[in-house]
Amino acid sequence: MAGMLEGKVAIVTGGGRGIGRGEALLLAAQGAKVVVNDFGGTTAGEGGAAGPADEVAEEIKKMGGEAVANYGNVVSLADGEAMVKQALDTFGRLDILVNNAGILRDRMVFNMSEEEWDAVIAVHLKGHFTATKFASMVFRQQRSGRIVNTSSESGFGNMGQTNYAAAKEGITGLTRSLALDLGRYGVTANAIRPRAATRLTLSPEMEAARARREQAAQAGQVPAETAAPDVVTGLDALRPELVAPLVVYLCTDDAAEVNGRDFIVGGNEISLVSLPRAERTIYRDGGWDVDTLARVFPTTLGAGLKNPQPPVAGK
Numbered sequence: 001m002a003g004m005l006e007g008k009v010a011i012v013t014g015g016g017r018g019i020g021r022g023e024a025l026l027l028a029a030q031g032a033k034v035v036v037n038d039f040g041g042t043t044a045g046e047g048g049a050a051g052p053a054d055e056v057a058e059e060i061k062k063m064g065g066e067a068v069a070n071y072g073n074v075v076s077l078a079d080g081e082a083m084v085k086q087a088l089d090t091f092g093r094l095d096i097l098v099n100n101a102g103i104l105r106d107r108m109v110f111n112m113s114e115e116e117w118d119a120v121i122a123v124h125l126k127g128h129f130t131a132t133k134f135a136s137m138v139f140r141q142q143r144s145g146r147i148v149n150t151s152s153e154s155g156f157g158n159m160g161q162t163n164y165a166a167a168k169e170g171i172t173g174l175t176r177s178l179a180l181d182l183g184r185y186g187v188t189a190n191a192i193r194p195r196a197a198t199r200l201t202l203s204p205e206m207e208a209a210r211a212r213r214e215q216a217a218q219a220g221q222v223p224a225e226t227a228a229p230d231v232v233t234g235l236d237a238l239r240p241e242l243v244a245p246l247v248v249y250l251c252t253d254d255a256a257e258v259n260g261r262d263f264i265v266g267g268n269e270i271s272l273v274s275l276p277r278a279e280r281t282i283y284r285d286g287g288w289d290v291d292t293l294a295r296v297f298p299t300t301l302g303a304g305l306k307n308p309q310p311p312v313a314g315k
């Protein structure tokens, strides 16, 4: 297989399903040898099974590529180290790490348990550190490497997702700092905020319809669809595979100048997200006191600001 990543070796965490599966398949189609990591649990991060990682590794081999399954949990530092070791032992090198594994435990903040908070922060935020630490040791030595992290537009703020939004926005800060730690060694780190119809974003019924369509398409059949046509069209438009081309591009040698940035990607659209910067600034010699600030604020920093969730009577 000839492609843009010929001779490279990649790890994709959570590569057994959804967006990660699409990334693993396209990395392989472009010539990379792939360690497909997936612990195979539920969307809430419970249970575990070898099936998803095995299936994607098998798919890659059937395409004529090289892949190996890994069932580690990205929360564990030891499992992160083992993933990197497996890449080195199996394929002799490591060039690319795609941190993608993720779960959800949505809850309004006043109902959220400590366990729900900790689980989401652990899988996303710590889960972006574990394999990265060991991959970066290899990348630093060889003076090259690519890291693609998975954030979310929820990081901009999303109702019922304080745990997830905090972790996802933490990932963009992590990514910008990785870019500064590793850039001098020829390594880049970028983040994506994907949009895709996967089991994480669909209701169980919509996910079942999507899976039926995929199976039918793979078998070369016209699906006997039960979901409404507009739902199906929407699902097709946000096929998880459509996230992968940007990720693959960021992993090529061509993308050397792209470092510490984040992108929204899904369907037909890809956007470069601006870096956060001060929008308006006020100055006062000797600093501000509350009375002066209360007088000046509404016509300067506060001009035009509206509460996105104004109080509702009786709620």
Ligand SMILES: NC(=O)c1ccc[n+]([C@@H]2O[C@H](COP(=O)([O-])OP(=O)(O)OC[C@H]3O[C@@H](n4cnc5c(N)ncnc54)[C@H](O)[C@@H]3O)[C@@H](O)[C@H]2O)c1
Binding pocket: 013, 014, 015, 016, 017, 018, 019, 020, 037, 038, 039, 040, 041, 042, 043, 045, 052, 072, 073, 074, 075, 100, 101, 102, 103, 123, 127, 150, 151, 152, 153, 193, 194, 195, 196, 197, 198, 199, 200, 201, 240
């Ligand atoms: N689907 C979207 O629209 C969307 C939007 C924004 C962000 N994301 C992010 O994209 C990533 C992929 O999500 P998806 O929609 O493909 O979901 P998915 O559930 O289809 O796939 C996620 C995979 O990660 C694996 N995984 C979960 N926890 C793991 C762990 N601790 N160790 C190893 N593997 C683990 C799961 O088994 C699963 O196969 C996640 O980080 C998610 O937060 C998705």
